[in-house]
Amino acid sequence: MSLPDAAGHYDIFGGKYVPEALYAALAQLEAEFDKAMGDETFWRELDDLRRNYSGRPTPLTEAKRFAEHCGNAIVLLKREDLNHTGSHKINNVLGQALLTKRMGKTRVIAETGAGQHGVATATAAALLGLECRVYMGKVDTDRQALNVARMQLLGAEVIAVESGSQTLKDAMNDAMRDWVASVDDTHYLIGTVAGPHPFPKMVRELQRVISTEAKAQVLERYGRLPDAVTACVGGGSNAMGMFADFIDDPTVALYGFEAGGDGVETGRHASAIFGGSVGVLHGMRTYILQNEDGQTLESHSISAGLDYPGVGPEHSWLAKTGRATYEPVTDTEAMEAFKLLTQTEGIMPAIESAHALAGTIRLGQRVAAKYPDAQPIIVVCVSGRGDKDVDTAIKWFGLDGSANASVGGEQ
Amino acid sequence: MSAGISGRTFQAAAEQGRKALVAYYPVGFPDVPGSLDVLRTLCGEGDQPGADLIEIGLPYSDPVMDGVVIQRAGTRALARGVRTRDVFTAVETVASTGTTPVVMTYWNLVDRYGVDAFARDLAAAGGAGLITPDLVPDEASDWFEASDAHGLDRIFLVSPSSTDERIVATANACRGWMYATAVMGVTGTRTASSSAAPELVSRIRALAPDTLVGVGLGVSNGDQAADVATFADGVIVGSAFIKPALAADDAGTPGDLSGIRAVLTDLAAGVRR
Numbered sequence: 047m048s049l050p051d052a053a054g055h056y057d058i059f060g061g062k063y064v065p066e067a068l069y070a071a072l073a074q075l076e077a078e079f080d081k082a083m084g085d086e087t088f089w090r091e092l093d094d095l096r097r098n099y100s101g102r103p104t105p106l107t108e109a110k111r112f113a114e115h116c117g118n119a120i121v122l123l124k125r126e127d128l129n130h131t132g133s134h135k136i137n138n139v140l141g142q143a144l145l146t147k148r149m150g151k152t153r154v155i156a157e158t159g160a161g162q163h164g165v166a167t168a169t170a171a172a173l174l175g176l177e178c179r180v181y182m183g184k185v186d187t188d189r190q191a192l193n194v195a196r197m198q199l200l201g202a203e204v205i206a207v208e209s210g211s212q213t214l215k216d217a218m219n220d221a222m223r224d225w226v227a228s229v230d231d232t233h234y235l236i237g238t239v240a241g242p243h244p245f246p247k248m249v250r251e252l253q254r255v256i257s258t259e260a261k262a263q264v265l266e267r268y269g270r271l272p273d274a275v276t277a278c279v280g281g282g283s284n285a286m287g288m289f290a291d292f293i294d295d296p297t298v299a300l301y302g303f304e305a306g307g308d309g310v311e312t313g314r315h316a317s318a319i320f321g322g323s324v325g326v327l328h329g330m331r332t333y334i335l336q337n338e339d340g341q342t343l344e345s346h347s348i349s350a351g352l353d354y355p356g357v358g359p360e361h362s363w364l365a366k367t368g369r370a371t372y373e374p375v376t377d378t379e380a381m382e383a384f385k386l387l388t389q390t391e392g393i394m395p396a397i398e399s400a401h402a403l404a405g406t407i408r409l410g411q412r413v414a415a416k417y418p419d420a421q422p423i424i425v426v427c428v429s430g431r432g433d434k435d436v437d438t439a440i441k442w443f444g445l446d447g448s449a450n451a452s453v454g455g456e457q
Numbered sequence: 458m459s460a461g462i463s464g465r466t467f468q469a470a471a472e473q474g475r476k477a478l479v480a481y482y483p484v485g486f487p488d489v490p491g492s493l494d495v496l497r498t499l500c501g502e503g504d505q506p507g508a509d510l511i512e513i514g515l516p517y518s519d520p521v522m523d524g525v526v527i528q529r530a531g532t533r534a535l536a537r538g539v540r541t542r543d544v545f546t547a548v549e550t551v552a553s554t555g556t557t558p559v560v561m562t563y564w565n566l567v568d569r570y571g572v573d574a575f576a577r578d579l580a581a582a583g584g585a586g587l588i589t590p591d592l593v594p595d596e597a598s599d600w601f602e603a604s605d606a607h608g609l610d611r612i613f614l615v616s617p618s619s620t621d622e623r624i625v626a627t628a629n630a631c632r633g634w635m636y637a638t639a640v641m642g643v644t645g646t647r648t649a650s651s652s653a654a655p656e657l658v659s660r661i662r663a664l665a666p667d668t669l670v671g672v673g674l675g676v677s678n679g680d681q682a683a684d685v686a687t688f689a690d691g692v693i694v695g696s697a698f699i700k701p702a703l704a705a706d707d708a709g710t711p712g713d714l715s716g717i718r719a720v721l722t723d724l725a726a727g728v729r730r
Contacts, residue, residue, distance in 0.1 A: 053595065061596050063564055065522050067616035067638060069593065069623060209528050210518060222521045227642035229618065326565040327519060329591075339541045340569025342518040 049363065054243020056363035062242040064329045068222075071229040076244040078149050083251065088144065095140045099173070100130040102255065106263040106425070111390035116407050117414025122272070122425045124260045126284060127395060133430030134256060134284045135166035135237060141252035143170035146233040153177040153232040157221045159186055159214035159280075160350030161193025162396075162430060163237030168202035178202040181221045183213035186350060193434065211344050214354050218328055238281025239358030242329030246286075246358050253287025260425050261291050273422035274299040274409060277429065278401040279372065280316065280352035282361045284429035289370060299371070302361060303405035305347035306374030316345035317374040318357040319365045332359040348377040348438060351398040351430070379404040381442050384432065396430035397438060403428075461610035461633035462585035464669045466510045466557050467690045470728070476686035478728045479671055480507075480721070481561065481695030483514035484547040485539025486530040486702065487711035493550045495702060498714050499721060500554040506725040510691065511551045512588060515544045515562035522590040524642075526696040529703060541570050545582040552583030559612065559633075561588035567600075576603035586610025586633050594630035604632070612636050612671075617653040621664055628665035634691060637661065638674045655688045678720075679727030686728050694724055 054060045062072060082088040096102040104125040113121040126134035146154055154176050158164030164180040171178035180202050187194050187206040194204050210216040218241075225234040239246045239253070257275070264272050275292055277285035279302040292298040307315035315321055322333040325340055335343040335355040345355040364370035380397055383404035388394045395403060406426045413422050432439070440447060460468055470477035480499045484492045501507020516531035516539055523531070544560055551558035560579060567575045567587070579587065586609045592600065594613055604611050610633030615624050617640070628635055639654035658670055672685050673693030685692045701716025 062593070063591050063596055064593070065591055065616070065638075066593050066614045066623070066627070067618055070618040070620065209525070210532060215519060219519050219521050223524075223642075226522070227640075326568055326591075328521075334565075336565070336569065338569075340517075340565040341535060342565075 050247055056360050059332050059362040060359035061331050063326045064242045067226045079248050100136045103259045104128050109391050112387055116410025118421045119410035120423045123428045127428045127431035131166045131169050133162050135163045138249050138252045139166040139170045142235045143174050151231050151233045154235045155179045155221050155224050156235045157181050157217040161190045165196050167235050168197040168200035172200045180204050181207050181217040183217050184208045185212045238283040239286045240281040249283050250286045253283050254290040256287035257291035271298050272425045275425045276301040276402050276406050277427040278398045279304050280354045282358040284427050288427040302372045303375045303401045305352035306376040307346040309376055310374050314346040316347040316353050319372040320374045327356045330359045332362045333357055349397040375401040375404045394432035395428050396432050397435045399429045402426050458628055458668050459632050463559050463610045463633040467669045470509050476728050477509040477691040479510045479691045479693040481512040482698055483516050483530055484544050485534030487706045488537050489543050491711055496551050500556040511558045512561045513547045513558055517563040526699050530699045541566055545578050548582040548584040557585050559586045564592040572599040573603045576607040580607040588612040617657050624664050628668045634669035634671050637670050637672045639672050640674055658688045679723040682724045682727030683730040
C-alpha cells in the first residue's frame with residue numbers, strides 16, 4: 047500500500063489537524079500538486095532549475111580518511127552541501143515556488159529556524175518574482191543576524207516572532223496565522239516534511255531526488271545497493287529525501303539521527319521520536335515533545351536547524367514499524383564529527399549534518415564490532431555546508447579568531 | 458442539527474426576541490482564582506444581564522487560531538501554572554451560577570488527557586460541550602464517540618472559504634450550534650465588520666436551514682454586537698473581554714474587573730437593541 051492514504055494518514059500519524067479556514071487551501075494545493083506530479087511540463091521546468099540553477103546532480107564523495115574512524119565501512123557523502131544556497135532546502139523550495147505560480151498566487155510565506163529555509167525561499171521568490179515574507183523567532187533573528195540580512199538583500203521581509211518561546215515552532219504558528227488570513231493570494235511554503243497533509247508527502251516527493259541520485263550513483267560505482275543510508279532528523283526533510291527511494295529495498299538499513307542536545311536523559315534535547323510521545327502539533331499527529339498536559343516543550347540543540355519539538359509524520363510511522371531506526375546524537379558528538387570531517391576531508395558540514403556523521407561513526411564501529419569481516423557501504427546525507435556555523439564553532443572550540451603566531455612585525 | 462444543550466441558550470434568547478451573547482474567557486488568567494472571578498462576572502451580577510453562554514478557553518502553547526490578545530493572556534496563564542484539570546473547576550463555577558458553559562481548546566490537550574476521560578470530566582462538571590478550533594469532523598472519530606457517550610455538544614467551525622459540501626457535512630456533524638468565523642483570520646477585535654460574515658451565514662441558512670449559528674472573530678462593542686445580531690443566532694465575543702483584563706494585569710491591579718464589566722454592559726445591551 048502506498049502511503050499516505052487519501053486523507054494524509056500514515057497509519058495513526060499525519061492527517062490534517064487544522065482550522066477549517068485552511069481546508070480549502072490545502073485541498074487546492076493537493077489538487078495542484080497531484081496534477082503537477084503527472085505533468086511533464088512541471089518536471090521539465092523543475093529539472094531545468096535543478097541542473098542549471100541549483101547545480102544538480104550533487105556528487106557522491108567517498109570519504110576515505112573520515113572512514114578510518116567508522117570501523118571497516120566505506121563512507122559515501124551525498125553532497126547536498128554543494129547545492130545553491132548551501133543545503134538541500136532548495137530542492138523543496140524550487141518545487142513549491144513553481145506550484146505557487148501554477149496556482150496563480152503571487153506571494154509566499156515561510157517559517158525558518160536558523161535561516162536556511164528562509165534564505166532558500168527568499169532565493170526562489172527572487173528568481174520567480176514572488177513577494178516573500180519569512181517568519182523567524184525573535185531568539186533566532188537575534189542569533190542569526192547574517193541570515194536575516196541575506197533574506198532582506200534577496201528582497202524578502204523578515205518578521206521577528208515574539209510570541210510563545212520565540213523560536214521555530216512559534217514562527218510556524220505565526221506563518222499559519224498569516225496564511226489563515228491570506229490564503230487567496232498566498233502559499234505557505236513549509237520547509238520540511240511536517241505540517242498538515244499534503245505537505246509531508248509533497249516535500250518528500252520534492253526531496254526524493256536525493257535518494258534517486260544516490261541510488262544510481264552507488265549502483266554505478268559499486269554494482270550493488272548500500273547497506274545503510276543515514277541522515278540527520280529535525281523536521282526530517284533531508285532524511286525523507288535520503289530514505290524515499292530505499293524504503294522498498296529491505297536490505298538497505300535506514301538510520302535517522304535526532305538532536306540529542308545535552309543528552310536525552312537531561313530533558314534538554316530535540317529527539318521527538320527517541321524521547322517524545324505521540325500528540326498533535328502543527329496540523330499533524332506525530333511524535334512530539336510535550337508535558338503531561340500536552341503543552342509543547344521547548345527543544346534544545348546546538349543546531350538551530352534541528353531545534354524543533356516535532357518530526358514529520360512519515361518518520362514516526364517508519365519508526366513505529368521498525369523500517370527505520372532513530373537514535374539521538376548529542377551536541378558534543380556532533381561537534382566532534384564536525385571537526386573530524388573538516389580536518390580529514392576538507393569538507394565543513396553544517397552542524398545539522400554533523401549529527402548524521404556522528405551517527406555514522408557510531409554505526410560503522412558497531413557493525414565492525416559485530417561483523418569484523420564485513421565492509422558495509424554507508425551513504426551519509428551531508429544536508430548542508432557549515433559556513434553558517436562558524437560562529438557557533440568558534441565558541442564551542444574556544445577559538446577567538448586571532449592568528450596562531452605573527453611574523454615580520456616590529457619587536 | 459439537534460440544539461443539544463448549548464443551542465437551547467440560543468433558543469431561550471430567541472424566545473425573548475433577541476440573540477444570544479456568547480462570552481469567551483480563558484481559565485488561568487490573571488491566575489486560576491482570578492479567572493473564576495471573571496467568569497462569575499461574565500455570567501451577570503445582581504439584576505445586570507450577563508452572557509447567555511460562556512466559552513471557557515483552556516490555554517495552549519501553540520494557539521494557531523488566536524490573535525495576539527488571546528495569545529498573550531494564554532502565555533501568561535501557562536507561565537502562572539494553569540493546568541488542564543483547572544478547566545473543570547471553571548466549568549463548575551460557571552454552571553453553579555445557572556449559566557451554560559462550553560469549553561474551547563486545541564485538540565492536543567484533549568487528546569493528551571484522553572478523549573473519553575476529558576468528555577467524562579467535562580460532563581460531570583456540568584459542561585455542555587466542546588468547541589474545537591483545530592479539529593474538523595474529518596479527524597474527529599474519537600470525539601464523536603466520546604461526545605455521544607457523555608451527551609456533550611460538538612461545536613465545529615466553518616469559515617468563508619468552506620465549500621458548500623463542507624458546510625453541509627459540518628452542520629451534520631455539529632450538535633448544539635455551529636461556529637461561523639466571520640472573517641478570514643485569527644481572533645482579535647476589528648473596527649469594521651466585513652460583508653463576509655452575513656454572506657457566510659446566509660449560505661449556511663440556505664444549505665442547512667435548521668442550524669443555529671454563532672458568529673465570532675472581530676466583535677468588540679455593542680454596536681457591532683447589534684449588527685451581528687441582525688443575522689446570527691449568537692454573537693461571540695472574546696478578545697474584547699481580555700483586553701481590559703490584560704490592562705488591569707499590566708497596571709498591577711489584576712483583580713480590577715471594572716473594564717470587563719463595562720464591556721459586558723455594552724455588549725449585553727447591544728444584543729437587546
